[in-house]
Amino acid sequence: MNPTVLLLDDSKENLEILQRMLKGLPGMETIATLCFSAGEQALAWCRANEPDICVVDYNMPGMDGIEFLMEVRKLPRFKGIPMIMVTGSSESDIRQRALANGANDFLTRPVDPEEFRARLGNLLTLRMSLISPLDRVERLAHDVELLARQALEREHEQIIYKLSQISTSRDEETGNHMHRVAHISRLIAQELGHDAQFCDMIYLAAPMHDIGKVGIPDKVLLKPGKLTPEEWEVMKTHTTIGYDVLKDSSSSLLRMGADIAHSHHEKYNGQGYPLGLTGEKIPVVGRIVAVADELDALLSVRPYKQAWNFKDALEHLRHERGRHFDPDCIDVMLRHIDTILDIQKKFADEPAVPVSDMHPLRRGAA
Ligand SMILES: [Fe+2]
Ligand SMILES: [Fe+2]
Structure with a gap:
């Protein structure tokens, strides 16, 4: 047995x-x-x-x-x-x-x-x-279907990670950032009560959030210091570029990726971009990935900033509950800190950047 x-x-x-x-x-x-x-x-x-x-x-x-x-x-x-x-x-x-x-x-x-x-x-x-023997056959069929689905997911996962890496390999984000954002997004979706299919899809689609950075010129994307207002406007277009690339796909997974790319910088209070949507008008996938992306960006070392400590990062997200972020997403995240810490540990980055080279003015996710 x-x-x-x-x-x-x-x-x-x-x-x-x-x-x-x-x-x-x-x-x-x-x-x-x-x-x-x-x-x-x-x-x-x-x-x-x-x-x-x-x-x-x-x-x-x-x-x-x-x-x-x-x-x-x-x-x-x-x-x-x-x-x-x-x-x-x-x-x-x-x-x-x-x-x-x-x-x-x-x-x-x-x-x-x-x-x-x-x-x-x-x-x-x-x-x-x-x-019963009939149940056993049914279970076997279910297991085979599950294995086939997992194999297909692994294939999808690899393709998406590779594509997402092409777009972000030019800037500071690492492959492990993609893994962490994917895992944290799935955790939040599960805890919000979404079904297994939705949770699997957001896990696969979340790494596409910054795919539009492929269209941002190097002089803006790789600028080490603070961006000018004009440069910042250019940077913000990574949301619409990503959306335009993915939105007409026949794949529901890529269409979810389009929604995530488009809405991951919207803010719950309407002060985000590109559309300034408020509350539940922001697609739920965007609200979820926004929390996962920001938390991970704060905790990560980037060429222009040190990693925040976990307590400060949580305090920041708690402060932004209902402002930048969907309160429900923040609440479930705060209830599962241990799991998030496990994800951070499992997909930790190699320490690479000397602290003295960091720029103090930029922080968080772009
Ligand atoms: Fe990101
Ligand atoms: Fe972004």
Whole structure:
């Protein structure tokens, strides 16, 4: 049997412990584990996928374990999937509420490895025996489709990253900036409750945000100091150039890229460019990428500026909530700082620029 186990716990350490305990469970040749640190994230995954069992922590910031159970049990395919809830020993009222809302079993912290393996093994064996041959074929077809989609996405991803890199290789932005903006944009989209297809698309389309820089003359794009007002007007046209290049494509992905290129410098209060749109008149993809791009630009070293520290960058974004940025995007970002830090770490840039060469006047994303 090759079951899939979903682990949901806001503590990275707990997730690692649970993962270790799963190794070599008798009768389960290969266990695939999926770890989530937030209920909203796990729920977004569950809308398009199906594990064989879920192990859910009760105590989490944002959506707690019982709220997750209630939401996930509403999904038709999740009616028969076993759920184990992990609680503290003195939380008997929580256990009762969890039972009433779809938990099948409990584990008490600190989790005993033998007990965990026994309980999980029993529920998994039962679950696997209840999957009919027809279900197995359906699952296999689903897995094959998923693999094919992932392969296609990887191909799309490479093409888009290469194209986006051509446009930004002339200035300061790195390939890793593209990766970070893509990951942070997808995270924000997921946490705003968008479906899996939208989240996958924004992940692929976000790196195109500055593709229009390909049309900006070197003397403006590469100018080391502050831009004159005339030069700044030229710089701003990277939004419309990118939009014009991509907007008539037959691909919905490239059309999303066009919207992102066009709207990633609009501001929620209407003081952005190129159109000065306000609030929800700005395409949601532009509002999401604006936050991801600015956060990453602030945290990055550029030839003209030092990297901001994380606290100052967050403070700046918090201050711009409802001014520059969509308040909902800022709120979900602030709720998932740990995940964002992980993304920053995973796709960190090589330190390359001497601090003394930096220009103090420019900051953030262009
Ligand atoms: Fe950028
Ligand atoms: Fe830009």
